[in-house]
Amino acid sequence: MTETTRPLGATVNGRWTRFAVRSQTAERIDLCLFHADGETELRRLPMGREEGDVFAMTLPDAPVGTRYGLRAHGVYDPDRGLWFDPAKLLVDPYALELDRPFRHDARLTQFGAETADLVPKALVTKVPKARVAPPRFSTDGLIYEVAVRPFTMLHPDVPDEQRGTVAALAHPSVIAHLKRIGVSAVELMPITAWIDERHLPPLGLTNGWGYNPVAFMALDPRLVPGGLTELRDTVATLHREGIGVILDLVFNHSGESDRQGATVSMRGLDNAVYYRHAEGQPGQLVNDTGCGNTIACDHPTVRSLILDTLRHFVSAAGIDGFRFDLGSILGRDAGGFRRDATLFSEMLADPLLKDCVLIAEPWDIGPGGYQLGHFPPPFLEWNDRARDDIRRLWRGDGWMIGSLAGALAGSSDIFAQHGGTQSRSVTFIAAHDGFTLRDLVSHSHKHNAANGEDNRDGHNENHSWNNGAEGASDDSGIVSARTRDVKALLATLFATRGAIMITAGDEFGRTQQGNNNAYCQDNPITWLDWASADEALIAQCAALGELRHRFDVFEGDSFFTGRGDVAWVRLDGKPMEVADWEGEGTDGLVMLLSTRDATTRKACRLAVVFNRAHAAEALTLPGKGWQSLLPDAGTLEEVSARSVGWYVAPGRS
Template sequence: MGGNSSAQGGAIVFETGVEFSVWSHHAAQIDLCLFDDDGKEYARLPMARDSDHVFRLFVDGVKEGARYGYRADGIYAPDNGLWFDPSKLLIDPYAKAVDGPFRYDLRLGIFGEDTQHLMPKSVVTKDAPVKIRKPLFKPGGFIYEVAVKPFTILHPDVPEAQRGTVAALAHPSVVAHLKRIGVDAVELMPITAWIDERHLPPLGLTNGWGYNPVAFMALDPRIVPGGIAELNETVAKLHEEGIAVILDLVFNHTGESDRYGTTLSLRGIDNLSYYRHVVDRPSVLVNDTGTGNTVACDHPYVQRLIIDSLRHFVRSAGVDGFRFDLAPVLGRTANGFDRNGTLAAILADDLLGDRIMIAEPWDIGPSGYQLGNFPTPFLEWNDRARDDIRCYWRGDGWKTGSLATVLAGSSNIFSANGQTETRSVNFLAAHDGFTLMDLVSYNDKHNEANGENNRDGHNENHSWNNGVEGETAYPVIRERRKADVMALISTLFASRGSVMLTAGDEGGRTQHGNNNAYCQDNEITWVDWKLLDEDLIAHTAFVATLRRRFSVFSDLTFFSGNGDVEWISLSGEPMTIDEWETPSFSTLGMVLATGDRSNRKQTRLAVLFNRSEQHQLFTLPSAGETNWRQLLPDGARKVGGRATIEPRSVAFFVEN
């Protein structure tokens, strides 16, 4: 006998059959529908309700691989928050596999329209637990954000049948690239089953990012055709190479959208319980996500579903951790954000407690910006660091001090409640926004291809175009942009905390100015490996090597100022108040006490920033017979006590 599900839901496989269970407080009746391999329904069986509102049924003779779904009956009164419609075939919230992708169809949201032929079916599975190891990733490392299909769909070395899938991530050529640039963890954008937003099909567009889920555990067959076994095998191969795997998961909303959306799973099973509604107005779905609905993560059953989903991916695939999209929703209650509810329950789980947890610490609801307020040890995406680094290199005034704060780990944000270590995930660009090359090539977004007259996406990107809009530019401008990208990457990798790059940004990929490319499952988002810039890749590999070599970058404690860091001006002397406060000040030196893992000695590392258009001569701080060497991709060059820094660049020096 083998069990594979929680007592609250799912399909448990026994030797003689399968027990099905699904929770609903408000349904009057739920029927189990069984289908043959051709999708034809051959049985519709009523389920019995227990005292905990769990509908159960044991069916003799059903085996692993069987296809099924639910139909829930009860009151249909959307104005009262009730959406029961037995014509709708529903996916099991605990389904761990589905037999096909979800396709948007208007009929999925029309009362009385039977959707059996439009819906994929849930599939009975048996868990195959893996040996669970401690997470490979440690805070302070390098995270590489990957959209699975765009990353490998054009890779020339990956077999054509494997391109665009999770399995492709384990291909030797892909792994070699990850190792070359020093990746510590790949963070996979959503790979669970999702559906297109309803406005996309009429525009001829499809959702290519996956941030519109239907099933929290079932993997999308388009990018994980081998199911959980494919994910497990890929994770194992990446682990063999020392690379951790983090899953980006969406628990804040589902693809059922607003009241004009589809009925696919949670809405049809118990809309009032699964989703958050305006107090005393059950017809109005709360929209803290901007996508039409908000999952009621504080509901005991929903909280259990979330935790069971996370446990599933640890037990069955051995993943190292999770990134939570619009994570404040997981802490929302009727009274606002609560870090001690579902978030604390996740950390307290015996299987999840040591996993890497990363929060996107904002949503669009009231008090939705919660940067720095997640419980330890949650890491948090730091958009202030992103904007301050961008603004510094753009040339905005009054940003020298802001840059230093970012380089020091943003203690102004993460030192609350007596914390002594940073939990910052520093990044320059992510899937949502400009690519890194577009950041230095466009003043304004160009989302015309999205079909919304360029109204979508962020308007303020803190970007610049170096004099000419777009990719077509004179060689001198292209070189200037490359230098800016190198300077940005160097700055990122010199910062305290974890760092993140989005796949392809290390090679100068472009989305042609589109900063909201979620609906561009095409060449706009696909990484063209043949066009990646070798100089930029080599530079990323170089600074990643430095980050691993010097122990200061894996130390998350905040600087004390007692010999661990010194901020210097061109003279090599400590920065003065006037220099900190001069808007036009364009240079900064950071001298760090650090261990050097290449020789196991203590030394000093100087990181010198020059955002000006001219060469700048720095005097490096001396201590007796101190000599300095500049660290370069091909080795090191002695410079004595003075060094000339190229325009628009960052240089690294180690003390002999």
């Protein structure tokens, strides 16, 4: 429930528009109305104070399309957590549309400097409700992570005016590609309005990913120039094709950054409420995010804003679910992370949200921030432990077969910690943050010089490897070896229990030239090069998607138990013994699954065969009647080097 019975933001009712904003600490808030040019301030009106710390005003002459902003008056004393400066034009936290993108400027950080010419103006918007349908993503589906702008900037079929926008996702060529590889839901990296980090403009760089938000509800005009209508229409088109839409939202920090950062919205309205501060030190911002500030997700005002944001995207655009960046922040209070946090309970009890797909990135950098396996069900969680185990196995680290089997079976060691009986894993091998799948097998170390931080940024331990001489990608043998490793990684991923995720372009070999922190590269480093897509890799991914849909053993999310559903054998067909799990005598494993084949509608056996060795290995599968489903991975007599074979036979094992 929100704190007031009347909505915040700009609400149109007939010929009247009500403007309302909450602040516990402001002395006065002015509503500023602007000319259609977005530059000329027409009127500045003091808003009346209502109960619940709400400042409000109702006007008869502020129709849809009216541009407005806010100015807050009060004490300016950052040491006391007070940042009031009426020279700063502020964006309404409940703004639904903005007339322009944010741009960073030093004046945004300077007390007394006028910023009306810099700050976007909110637009009065009347939002029609979209038809709310059940989520279109099941917990065993394939999530396709998309950075909207890089995804289609170089797509040859998308019209120039649509490239880099949400609307491009509805293009027939894009949809055909998504359906070909079996995508269940696209997960859109942030599309709400963000501002560049202040160190980027002097370097000639811009934030291309959007993980630095200012306005949680307002869509960024660079990505969604058609506003809510564009998002709603794109979602509807994807839904008609059986594809769900998940939004990646950032509620852990804002682009206002640390004490030297900008004042553009929440800081200027009620810094003491919206952000976490050190105990007894209201001027010291807590930095559990590494981004300079931390949103106070336990405060009722902030909880209301978050819940209202989620409801808005479900009701106004038909969104199916949400992924929460640095999600542990959402469960934090002064005592640390709580899996029974009020915000979680409110999300799960809300009639509009309770059936949505909810995905947590289950960590932050604060004390006790790593919370994999500890979110309340039905939250799904990014499973970085499975990611690292699978990477290390294929790199050749030690004996990792037990860890591989655990990941394939749904990571019960992680998700059964609180009595859970179902996997809540989102298993992935590469994501936006880190190496691409191709770069993972091509670089032993990151190459982030283009980011302007002397290669200090980005993860140092990526569990990556250089399959061939670094920088010699024109050698056909090296390219072939790297492609083989990517195919093996994809085949491993598609054999895991629960939800799986790939990042757009990894299915055709995209590269960022070894840059593992390319958030600031809004250029060909991150733009997907569709013209150079590896058709063989796409075909491999499509084949794996078909196999995952063909066999019902991959439906649902209950853990494999070993009681009739799965058996583990060696490459010679003999059952795995304790010594096999603990020793280092082989680089192979066979997962035998009891399932049904959708093509025959009969019970069958499915064998997934892993060989991480650099040579082909002899293979003996138990029983008869086996057929190879991925011929490139081997025959019935041997499994190819560095490969994962899939085989099917009639009957149950």
